[in-house]
Amino acid sequence: MPLLEVRDISKSYPGVRALAGVDLIVDAGEVRGLLGQNGAGKSTLMKIIAGAERPDSGSMRVAGESVPFGSPAKAREHGIGIVFQELSLVPTMSIGENVLLGRWSSRGPTLDVALTEQRSRPFLRRVGLELDPHTRTERLGVAERQLVEIAKALSADIKVLLLDEPTSALSDREARRLFEVIGDLKANGVAVIYVSHRLPEVLKICDRMTVLRDGEHVGDLEIGEATEAELARRMVGTAVDLERLREHTGPSSGEVVLRATGLGCPPRLQLIDLEIRAGEVITVFGLVGAGRSRLAKTLFGIEPATVGSLEVFGRPVRLTSPRQAIDAGLGYVGEDRAAGLVPRMTIAQNIVLASLRRLGHALAFNRRDERRLGSRYVQELGIRTPSVDQPVAALSGGNQQKVVLARWLCSGARLLILDDPVRGVDVGAKEEVFRLVHDLAANGVAVLYLTSELREARALGDRLLVMSKGQVAAEFAPTSSEDEIMAAAGGVHV
Amino acid sequence: MSEPLSTGLIADPEVVPRRGSDALRRLASKGGGLGGALAILLVLMVAFTIASPDYLSVGNLVNILRQYSFILILAVGQTLVIITAGIDLSVAATAALSGSVMGVAYAHHGLPAWVAIGLGLFSGFAVGLINGIAIAWWKVPDIIVTLGSLTAVRGVALVVTDGLPVPDFSQAVEGRRIPDVVATLGTRSVAGVPLIIVVAAVCCLFGWYVLNRTRLGRSIVAVGGNRQAAHVSGIDVNRTKIAVYAISGLLAAVAGMVLAGRLNSANALMASGNELDTIAAVVIGGTALFGGEGRISGTVVGVFIMGVLANGLNILGVSDFYQRIVNGLIIVLVVAVDQWRRRRAAR
Numbered sequence: 001m002p003l004l005e006v007r008d009i010s011k012s013y014p015g016v017r018a019l020a021g022v023d024l025i026v027d028a029g030e031v032r033g034l035l036g037q038n039g040a041g042k043s044t045l046m047k048i049i050a051g052a053e054r055p056d057s058g059s060m061r062v063a064g065e066s067v068p069f070g071s072p073a074k075a076r077e078h079g080i081g082i083v084f085q086e087l088s089l090v091p092t093m094s095i096g097e098n099v100l101l102g103r104w105s106s107r108g109p110t111l112d113v114a115l116t117e118q119r120s121r122p123f124l125r126r127v128g129l130e131l132d133p134h135t136r137t138e139r140l141g142v143a144e145r146q147l148v149e150i151a152k153a154l155s156a157d158i159k160v161l162l163l164d165e166p167t168s169a170l171s172d173r174e175a176r177r178l179f180e181v182i183g184d185l186k187a188n189g190v191a192v193i194y195v196s197h198r199l200p201e202v203l204k205i206c207d208r209m210t211v212l213r214d215g216e217h218v219g220d221l222e223i224g225e226a227t228e229a230e231l232a233r234r235m236v237g238t239a240v241d242l243e244r245l246r247e248h249t250g251p252s253s254g255e256v257v258l259r260a261t262g263l264g265c266p267p268r269l270q271l272i273d274l275e276i277r278a279g280e281v282i283t284v285f286g287l288v289g290a291g292r293s294r295l296a297k298t299l300f301g302i303e304p305a306t307v308g309s310l311e312v313f314g315r316p317v318r319l320t321s322p323r324q325a326i327d328a329g330l331g332y333v334g335e336d337r338a339a340g341l342v343p344r345m346t347i348a349q350n351i352v353l354a355s356l357r358r359l360g361h362a363l364a365f366n367r368r369d370e371r372r373l374g375s376r377y378v379q380e381l382g383i384r385t386p387s388v389d390q391p392v393a394a395l396s397g398g399n400q401q402k403v404v405l406a407r408w409l410c411s412g413a414r415l416l417i418l419d420d421p422v423r424g425v426d427v428g429a430k431e432e433v434f435r436l437v438h439d440l441a442a443n444g445v446a447v448l449y450l451t452s453e454l455r456e457a458r459a460l461g462d463r464l465l466v467m468s469k470g471q472v473a474a475e476f477a478p479t480s481s482e483d484e485i486m487a488a489a490g491g492v493h494v
Numbered sequence: 495m496s497e498p499l500s501t502g503l504i505a506d507p508e509v510v511p512r513r514g515s516d517a518l519r520r521l522a523s524k525g526g527g528l529g530g531a532l533a534i535l536l537v538l539m540v541a542f543t544i545a546s547p548d549y550l551s552v553g554n555l556v557n558i559l560r561q562y563s564f565i566l567i568l569a570v571g572q573t574l575v576i577i578t579a580g581i582d583l584s585v586a587a588t589a590a591l592s593g594s595v596m597g598v599a600y601a602h603h604g605l606p607a608w609v610a611i612g613l614g615l616f617s618g619f620a621v622g623l624i625n626g627i628a629i630a631w632w633k634v635p636d637i638i639v640t641l642g643s644l645t646a647v648r649g650v651a652l653v654v655t656d657g658l659p660v661p662d663f664s665q666a667v668e669g670r671r672i673p674d675v676v677a678t679l680g681t682r683s684v685a686g687v688p689l690i691i692v693v694a695a696v697c698c699l700f701g702w703y704v705l706n707r708t709r710l711g712r713s714i715v716a717v718g719g720n721r722q723a724a725h726v727s728g729i730d731v732n733r734t735k736i737a738v739y740a741i742s743g744l745l746a747a748v749a750g751m752v753l754a755g756r757l758n759s760a761n762a763l764m765a766s767g768n769e770l771d772t773i774a775a776v777v778i779g780g781t782a783l784f785g786g787e788g789r790i791s792g793t794v795v796g797v798f799i800m801g802v803l804a805n806g807l808n809i810l811g812v813s814d815f816y817q818r819i820v821n822g823l824i825i826v827l828v829v830a831v832d833q834w835r836r837r838r839a840a841r
Contacts, residue, residue, distance in 0.1 A: 353727040365711070
């Protein structure tokens with residue numbers, strides 16, 4: 001009998017299908033890798049198993065016993081422990097109090113902090129954390145906090161341990177210590193579910209792999225049959241043939257739309273030189289933490305540059321707020337879609353949000369124009385909705401992203417800064433967004449497309465810049481090999 | 495930037511929306527949003543009518559409106575503030591200050607009526623402006639700023655009036671009380687309609703217009719709905735916040751005037767505690783306490799619910815002690831029902 005049986009889990013958020021009929025069946029003493037791209041549904045599945053989210057349908061059993069959904073307490077009772085990606089420690093409490101959070105020792109009605117901290121010691125030792133349990137948690141670094149989280153999960157009598165990207169903040173030495181802990185748990189018959197992006201790591205420690213893609217279960221692989229290439233192929237899928245998306249036209253001869261010289265805000269963003277011409281798509285590739293988003297925000301005036309100079313259409317400008325950037329002809333789609341939309345406003349209202357000055361007089365807002373423009377862009381971008389008066393929150397992720405794009409077409413932007421615009425968007429909508437980028441460029445719009453997906457960066461860009469450690473490390477033609485580009489980005493090629 | 499850009503994906507982008515059916519759907523969804531509060535209002539009115547046949551007379555309803563006009567004017571400003579995800583605890587104190595400034599300027603200093611009224615309005619506007627600046631520029635949380643000004647503004651009003659009711663006959667210019675125009679608005683009726691109700695209605699229309707027909711109104715909803723999205727769309731979040739508190743201060747000043755008119759006097763401590771009534775009315779009216787959604791019509795219904803409840807319980811002879819208990823429970827109950835409805839809708 002398998003230890004953990006999760007069957008037919010489906011979960012939708014307004015406008016987004018996070019999981020569709022996913023099964024996860026894990027034996028005692030097994031380490032299972034759970035893989036997938038951003039937005040594939042891994043974290044949602046983890047949260048459902050841990051009781052933090054309630055699925056729309058499905059069932060779960062631990063050691064043959066049915067476990068109700070939606071209750072973290074019930075999940076813990078059945079021996080499910082989780083280490084979340086977002087840390088869930090109370091910074092003002094001591095390490096020991098955090099490890100035994102909610103299960104503190106007491107003498108009568110009085111909390112016995114010293115005893116609590118004493119009791120936490122073996123768990124801390126088990127994860128190799130040699131710190132006084134009396135230390136306040138806020139004084140720890142990210143890696144140490146991660147280990148405290150794991151100690152906290154171990155402190156309960158667990159049968160199943162869920163680890164969501166546990167090594168993302170750990171050094172190699174700390175990661176090795178974690179792998180030892182996992183080996184130890186495995187030997188004791190605990191089932192470990194291990195979520196990670198890092199394929200080499202997954203192949204090293206996992207017995208079996210489950211791959212999710214866009215909320216669907218696309219297969220389980222045994223350790224023997226899995227290779228990095230095979231896993232990557234399953235994670236990405238073959239639905240989007242990026243290679244044929246765009247014909248590269250070579251260097252653009254259009255007017256220079258933006259020229260940045262030594263622009264930056266050290267130390268977070270080093271000095272950047274950049275030139276973008278009308279009709280050109282420049283992709284900026286960088287791994288997490290390379291400074292991509294920082295560059296996008298600096299160019300758009302959200303985090304104004306402290307040094308360097310900027311010209312837009314040959315005119316020197318200083319952009320210290322999005323308003324100024326918009327007036328200069330820029331548009332911006334941030335990496336966090338939710339941060340770009342006003343969910344309860346209608347589609348039309350969201351589309352015209354950056355163009356309010358054009359809609360009649362300040363004291364006589366023209367609502368007919370608002371709806372007319374809204375309808376126009378809903379048609380042009382193929383946003384699937386029965387009416388422009390729907391709240392934008394009711395749309396799917398891909399259609400929401402099109403609303404954000406429509407906003408900048410509506411404002412008449414001549415340079416679009418797109419920061420990872422297809423993150424968490426389903427495959428079909430991805431392709432539409434790529435096509436739109438292409439069409440915009442063909443109409444003379446300049447596009448700066450920032451992404452952490454190498455395939456996108458190569459397929460879409462006329463030129464490809466690589467960022468690393470807050471600066472532009474290299475420039476490539478899109479035909480350069482993936483290995484070369486990856487090396488420049490300071491990453492290991494998957 | 496001039497014209498909107500076309501992607502050239504479709505030939506004729508001019509699509510005329512089907513106005514009729516959409517308008518109907520909008521109306522239906524709006525009615526749905528107001529539904530909870532309206533239903534409670536109806537239930538209350540039916541219940542009171544059954545309990546006391548005198549209840550449902552035109553005279554009594556007009557009376558309720560007259561008594562709650564003051565609260566309604568304050569609540570209009572409060573609605574706008576709460577839609578930006580803020581809160582203004584200083585509205586009642588500001589009203590007292592404005593009424594006092596006007597009264598002292600007119601009765602004690604013998605200034606012309608219009609100057610006194612101007613000073614009163616300006617004092618309210620200034621309080622709102624200072625609130626807004628402290629919130630937007632100095633980044634002090636809304637609730638702290640207006641909690642501070644709630645206390646400080648009462649202090650200023652006490653200084654202005656020496657802590658005495660205005661007019662104080664040892665200081666007043668012979669024969670002066672409150673400017674005639676203010677007293678008229680506060681007490682007189684035209685064709686059976688008390689003018690104070692007309693003033694409140696004008697303030698509601700003003701609030702509705704700002705919210706639904708101006709660029710500022712769109713900015714208010716956007717800032718409350720998602721501050722970050724508003725910012726990256728080029729909306730000046732700080733200016734929107736300052737504007738909305740200034741409007742709230744100005745409306746509080748208007749409310750202070752009509753209250754002074756109704757009482758034919760002003761004092762620094764009048765309307766104490768009414769700021770909480772305005773918040774209750776706004777929330778009962780379906781405005782989201784965390785911003786981004788709200789309607790003036792909802793606030794009107796919210797104020798009316800509070801008025802109907804107090805009036806009905808009075809007619810039934812329920813003591814003020816019990817009324818307080820009922821009022822408190824109603825606020826929590828209405829919002830609980832609203833939350834439950836939203837959760838169900840989200841599923």
